[in-house]
Amino acid sequence: MVTRLSRHDLSLPAGVRAPSYDLRDVTVGIVHLGVGAFHRAHQAVYTDTVLAADPTWGISGFTQRSATVRDQLAPQDGLYTVLERGAGAAPPRVIGALREVRTQDEDGGPAARIADPRVRLVTLTVTEKGYRPDAPAVGRLVAGLELRRRADAGPISVLSCDNLTANGATLRGRVAEHCAGLPDGDRLLDWITASVAFPSCVVDRIVPATTAADRAVVMAALGMCDEGAVVAEPFSQWVIEDTFAAGRPAWDATFTTDVAPYEAAKLRLLNATHSLLAYTGALAGYDTIAAAMTDPVLADAARRLMTEDAAPTLTLPDGFDLPGYQDSILRRFADPALGHRTTQVASDGSLKLPIRLLGTARDRLSAGGTPQWTALAVAAWMVYVATRQPVDDPLAETLAAATAGRAKPADLVDSLLPVFPDDLGPSWRELLVEHTARLLHN
Ligand SMILES: NC(=O)c1ccc[n+]([C@@H]2O[C@H](COP(=O)([O-])OP(=O)(O)OC[C@H]3O[C@@H](n4cnc5c(N)ncnc54)[C@H](O)[C@@H]3O)[C@@H](O)[C@H]2O)c1
Numbered sequence: 001m002v003t004r005l006s007r008h009d010l011s012l013p014a015g016v017r018a019p020s021y022d023l024r025d026v027t028v029g030i031v032h033l034g035v036g037a038f039h040r041a042h043q044a045v046y047t048d049t050v051l052a053a054d055p056t057w058g059i060s061g062f063t064q065r066s067a068t069v070r071d072q073l074a075p076q077d078g079l080y081t082v083l084e085r086g087a088g089a090a091p092p093r094v095i096g097a098l099r100e101v102r103t104q105d106e107d108g109g110p111a112a113r114i115a116d117p118r119v120r121l122v123t124l125t126v127t128e129k130g131y132r133p134d135a136p137a138v139g140r141l142v143a144g145l146e147l148r149r150r151a152d153a154g155p156i157s158v159l160s161c162d163n164l165t166a167n168g169a170t171l172r173g174r175v176a177e178h179c180a181g182l183p184d185g186d187r188l189l190d191w192i193t194a195s196v197a198f199p200s201c202v203v204d205r206i207v208p209a210t211t212a213a214d215r216a217v218v219m220a221a222l223g224m225c226d227e228g229a230v231v232a233e234p235f236s237q238w239v240i241e242d243t244f245a246a247g248r249p250a251w252d253a254t255f256t257t258d259v260a261p262y263e264a265a266k267l268r269l270l271n272a273t274h275s276l277l278a279y280t281g282a283l284a285g286y287d288t289i290a291a292a293m294t295d296p297v298l299a300d301a302a303r304r305l306m307t308e309d310a311a312p313t314l315t316l317p318d319g320f321d322l323p324g325y326q327d328s329i330l331r332r333f334a335d336p337a338l339g340h341r342t343t344q345v346a347s348d349g350s351l352k353l354p355i356r357l358l359g360t361a362r363d364r365l366s367a368g369g370t371p372q373w374t375a376l377a378v379a380a381w382m383v384y385v386a387t388r389q390p391v392d393d394p395l396a397e398t399l400a401a402a403t404a405g406r407a408k409p410a411d412l413v414d415s416l417l418p419v420f421p422d423d424l425g426p427s428w429r430e431l432l433v434e435h436t437a438r439l440l441h442n
């Protein structure tokens, strides 16, 4: 039988990097909500790197929807491997930063941990869905902040690491809305205003869902079974607004006073293009983003979405190398090593498109421009929704009902436009109808 990765046997083969600190020295300073693949390949890696110098920033991770990740990681004492794939990949690395992994019902859940005075930071990766009013993550966070207030456990910071616009301010807004519905919500909100910081940050690393084949590669490298392994590209970036209330780890990140220019560049260039490739690629029969990038028509559309539509809307940080950034995005997408599935990136479009694409469309239209490639991406989503039922989206039922029997391009566009928060006007609708007609007749 193959041994399972655990702290009792960390005799890893040469070529596999192990934690450089003693796991027994690490105490918990961070509570993380949503222990998905991305957290394990991004924030937990940055944190792992600082633990030798400061072991007070271990992570207590709480799963949000199921016990699967707890069952994968708890028997491994929170240890797991990050396997980099693609040009310049580093050797496999075992991460020890996750010192606890629990479901939200265990040991008082995240609330009890957030009330612990040694905890000074809460981080979240709960997807775009996790910020909807019906999602539980914000309520769990607020319950923890209330317990912390009552325990007089001191200031704390809350850092959203999801792909949202102004993720810190957005989360602060959701927290305030949640407090407004509580019996003693005003008192809690006053305490939050005085004691809790919500810095914004921009996260970037492509981390596809782990497959059984990935786990087999990790097992061959480790000589041990690792149920919690994650696969990532070598590239990693984190730009963080440096406004923490109770200290922070000395992460090897970019700290700044204003993340907004970085955020717009990342969402409107990288994520928008990712969505374009996901929908047009899936409609053309490509399984992965890299396969879609082998199609010259789609690769050209990806470049032109960035250069013709998104770039003119951006105010870039000083010294930002725009052509280099755009080239690097296309190179990253084209790397076949990752196998990022078009259907994974295509999920939750009703929530992602307003964040990634509609800001560019609005800005180009109000400047008198014609955002052709942005319209192509949104039209491709519309055709995808109409032809790939059921789609993976929190509004799946609404989308199915809206598009049922809508075979004509104009009808399809009119059935789906109300899903978005803003009406961008008749010329936008016309652009969508043109692209939808072309896609439906291809
Ligand atoms: N994977 C990437 O390449 C990547 C890169 C940058 C940013 N991100 C951000 O991280 C998020 C998670 O990505 P991932 O790859 O870890 O996905 P994943 O599917 O591996 O994990 C998703 C996590 O979100 C939680 N979640 C999902 N729906 C929720 C809901 N309604 N309420 C509360 N929690 C919910 C899940 O329980 C899980 O912990 C993304 O949505 C994105 O915002 C991901």
Ligand SMILES: O=P(O)(O)OC[C@@H](O)[C@@H](O)[C@H](O)[C@H](O)CO
Pocket (backbone or CB within 6 Å): 127, 128, 163, 203, 204, 205, 206, 207, 271, 274, 275, 344, 345
């Ligand atoms: O993770 P999601 O579902 O919000 O979006 C899918 C991808 O576009 C995204 O994860 C990118 O890979 C990532 O944002 C790169 O940093």
